[in-house]
Structure formats: C-alpha cells, structure tokens
Amino acid sequence: ADFPQQPTALLTGAASERGIGRATAHRLGREGWAVAVLDLDAEASAEVAHEVAEQHGVATLGLGVDISDEQQVDRAVARVDAELPQLVGVVNNAGISSPTPFTEVGTEEWKRVFDVNVHGTFFVTRAAVRIFRRRSLGRIVNVSSASAERGGGVYGRAAYSGSKAALLGLAKTWARELGEYGITANSVAPGSIDTDIMGGRLSDERKEFLLQELPVGRVGTVDDVAGAIHYLLGRDGGYLTGVTLDVNGGSHIH
Ligand code: NAD
Numbered sequence: 001a002d003f004p005q006q007p008t009a010l011l012t013g014a015a016s017e018r019g020i021g022r023a024t025a026h027r028l029g030r031e032g033w034a035v036a037v038l039d040l041d042a043e044a045s046a047e048v049a050h051e052v053a054e055q056h057g058v059a060t061l062g063l064g065v066d067i068s069d070e071q072q073v074d075r076a077v078a079r080v081d082a083e084l085p086q087l088v089g090v091v092n093n094a095g096i097s098s099p100t101p102f103t104e105v106g107t108e109e110w111k112r113v114f115d116v117n118v119h120g121t122f123f124v125t126r127a128a129v130r131i132f133r134r135r136s137l138g139r140i141v142n143v144s145s146a147s148a149e150r151g152g153g154v155y156g157r158a159a160y161s162g163s164k165a166a167l168l169g170l171a172k173t174w175a176r177e178l179g180e181y182g183i184t185a186n187s188v189a190p191g192s193i194d195t196d197i198m199g200g201r202l203s204d205e206r207k208e209f210l211l212q213e214l215p216v217g218r219v220g221t222v223d224d225v226a227g228a229i230h231y232l233l234g235r236d237g238g239y240l241t242g243v244t245l246d247v248n249g250g251s252h253i254h
Helices: 020-030 042-056 070-083 107-135 146-150 158-181 204-212 222-233
Strands: 008-012 034-039 060-064 087-092 138-143 183-190 244-247
Touching (some): 008 020, 008 070, 008 107, 020 042, 020 087, 020 222, 034 042, 034 070, 042 060, 060 070, 070 107, 087 222, 107 138, 107 158, 107 183, 138 158, 138 222, 146 158, 146 244, 158 183, 183 222, 222 244
Parallel strands (some): 008 034, 034 060, 087 138, 138 183
16 A cells, blocks of 8 residues: 555654653654554653644544553553544553563563553554554564563563563564555564663663673663664665664674
C-alpha cells in the first residue's frame, strides 16, 4: 500500500523528560509524522504532545495509559485511530527495568516487569495491527535492549533481560506472520543510553569503565536511538523486517 502523506506513529512511554520515547516523538514530528504519546502520566503525555505539535506543526495526542491494562490500551488506540491521521507506526518503547539479581527477585517484581514490557507490548501491538490491516500498511518497532542479547546489561538483570529478549522473538514472529498484510516488524537494541531509566544509579567510575570498552568511545544519546527508530518506521524502511538494529556503539558485536 502507498505510504500516506501524513502518517501517524503511536509511541508508548514517550513522556519522560530525558527519555528515548520523547526524543523519538520529536524526531518523528520533525519528519512530518503525527504523533500519539501513551504514557502512565496523563499530564506529562499531554505536555509532550503539545510540545511536539507546537514545535513541528503536526497533529498530536497525549494520553494517560497503563499499557499493562488491556482495556485502557484498547480505548486509547481507538482514540488515536479516530482523532489522528492514518496510523502507520507503533513504537513499543515503554519499559521498566529490574536491577535485582535472579536469586533475589520476587514474584511480584518479576511479573510487573513482564506485565509492562511484554504483555503491554502485546496489547498495544494487537490493537494497532487491527488498524494496520485495514489499509495493508504498518510498521512495528520494539525497543529491546543489548541486555537481551548478552545476558543482562549494565543494569538490568534476569527479569529485564528476559522480557527484552521476548520482544526480539515477538518482532521476528510478527515479521513472518504479518508480512502478508503489508506490515513490517523490527527491533532496536540500545546499549547504554544516557536517560533516567537507571535513576542516576550509574556512577561516574562505572561510566568511565564502560567507555574504555566502547569502540565508538562515548555513551549513546536518545537521538542515536530515535534516528534508528525513524529509519525503521519510515518510507525507506520497507524492506527491513525481522531485523534487530544494535544501537550500542559497538559495546556488543555478535
Ligand atoms: P525512561 O524511564 O525515561 O522511559 C520509560 C517510559 O515508560 C517512562 O516515561 C514511563 O513512564 C513509561 N512507562 C513505564 N511503565 C509504563 C506503563 N505501564 N504504561 C505506560 N508507560 C509506562 O527510560 P528510557 O531509557 O527512555 O527507556 C525507553 C525504553 O528503552 C525502555 O523500554 C528501556 O528498557 C529501553 N532501553 C533503554 C536503555 C538505556 O540505556 N536507557 C537501553 C536499552 C533499552
């Protein structure tokens, strides 16, 4: 199907101040995409939507949604469909981390991580795919993590790594199953990106240590990830499906 003049992208977890989602919302807005922001905090979501509309002159919508709640997701996606131009992209960016070692992690923490990172992604994607199928066009991007590929990261442990690995498998399965509907599905696997997800828990010494091992020689930025997501979502991304883009500065080469 033809790529519309004015496509809409739906981004989860795009409200946090210094996060990957917000930077991606701006990047897409700058490139002419209408943008829907779904995040826990309704006020912050509306604020980001307002900011993107004002700076880039595109249609936006910001909604307070807990993506682990199926009904909230279905209602929000229906609103996006009704109020914004043709939905073409979904970016499964909302996620929570878990620093707890496997021998100590409790059931509650384990389930919450999977509820948000995996089940939330399932709910959002399922609702979006119903809409994509009407026009035989859709792009899905899962925001996974280098932690999924290398067995835990700088910070995330088993629950986080496992949930992010699930996203890689899901994107590949969607790539196979949904290709016939004009839908592509890919992942980005960022390395260490300077955001607030680690709650400032990365010490300067640890940062220094990590940089020594890094071929690109600097910590990643949210714009590094936003650019990769934009590529996968956009017109030029149509022949990539089932792919994982490692946006990690070479920290993990495999
Ligand atoms: P962030 O904490 O700044 O952003 C995550 C956002 O998700 C927040 O705005 C939060 O409110 C939202 N969110 C959390 N639970 C939600 C829920 N149930 N429903 C709706 N929204 C919810 O973190 P970030 O670093 O920008 O991370 C974005 C994504 O990138 C995450 O999936 C993260 O795992 C992934 N990632 C980050 C890094 C990194 O180094 N920062 C590395 C690899 C992957």
